[in-house]
Amino acid sequence: xxxxxxxxxxxxxxxxxxxxxxxxxxxxxxxxxxxxxxxxxxxxxxxxxxxxxxxxxxxxxxxxxxxxxxxxxxxxxxxxxxxxxxxxxxxxxxxxxxxxxxxxxxxxxxx
Amino acid sequence: xxxxxxxxxxxxxxxxxxxxxxxxxxxxxxxxxxxxxxxxxxxxxxxxxxxxxxxxxxxxxxxxxxxxxxxxxxxxxxxxxxxxxxxxxxxxxxxxxxxxxxxxxxxxxxxxxxx
Numbered sequence: 445x446x447x448x449x450x451x452x453x454x455x456x457x458x459x460x461x462x463x464x465x466x467x468x469x470x471x472x473x474x475x476x477x478x479x480x481x482x483x484x485x486x487x488x489x490x491x492x493x494x495x496x497x498x499x500x501x502x503x504x505x506x507x508x509x510x511x512x513x514x515x516x517x518x519x520x521x522x523x524x525x526x527x528x529x530x531x532x533x534x535x536x537x538x539x540x541x542x543x544x545x546x547x548x549x550x551x552x553x554x555x
Numbered sequence: 556x557x558x559x560x561x562x563x564x565x566x567x568x569x570x571x572x573x574x575x576x577x578x579x580x581x582x583x584x585x586x587x588x589x590x591x592x593x594x595x596x597x598x599x600x601x602x603x604x605x606x607x608x609x610x611x612x613x614x615x616x617x618x619x620x621x622x623x624x625x626x627x628x629x630x631x632x633x634x635x636x637x638x639x640x641x642x643x644x645x646x647x648x649x650x651x652x653x654x655x656x657x658x659x660x661x662x663x664x665x666x667x668x669x670x
Contacts, residue, residue: 476656487646487661495656533597542611545597
């Protein structure tokens with residue numbers, strides 16, 4: 445079945461550092477890929493998405509590229525801010541099936 | 556646009572009691588989902604509705620959990636009787652439709668604690 449494997453956290457960075465959170469997936473078909481962010485006490489917010497191979501999703505300085513050859517969708521940001529501290533979830537969805545989430549990566553950015 | 560509304564935000568009950576959660580999706584969204592998020596894990600789908608019909612309830616513990624979406628808009632999720640392992644955040648989400656490229660929009664969730 446479908447599955448998502450995320451880089452284990454927690455990740456602690458200094459402000460303005462470069463961020464990479466690794467995500468790889470297993471799917472039988474051609475899924476759409478998503479990154480969601482969850483701030484403390486809140487629900488998940490869609491951060492970015494990509495629906496086909498080589499698509500790049502981007503939002504708020506975050507980027508991720510759908511790499512079919514390596515089944516990956518790594519999240520990157522060139523310069524993180526304290527306000528980026530949150531839990532980040534990679535997810536996939538095939539056809540009309542359920543959204544499958546990774547276990548989440550806690551990011552803490554220190555001033 | 557208004558987001559997905561959930562209530563209550565927090566609920567504390569004793570084991571074997573019953574509890575109900577309410578969700579109002581984004582206007583016009585035909586698809587509604589209930590997820591269970593245990594601390595430190597990603598959300599797990601409990602049930603998916605398309606309008607007022609159930610599309611997927613394969614991971615819903617049907618001996619104690621039930622959900623309905625009678626008029627194809629609001630939804631309620633009920634647990635009866637609750638067990639200690641039901642302590643989690645219950646998230647409701649909605650999307651325009653079931654296509655994989657249509658993102659799901661989440662509410663803030665209901666945090667359930669079982670004593």
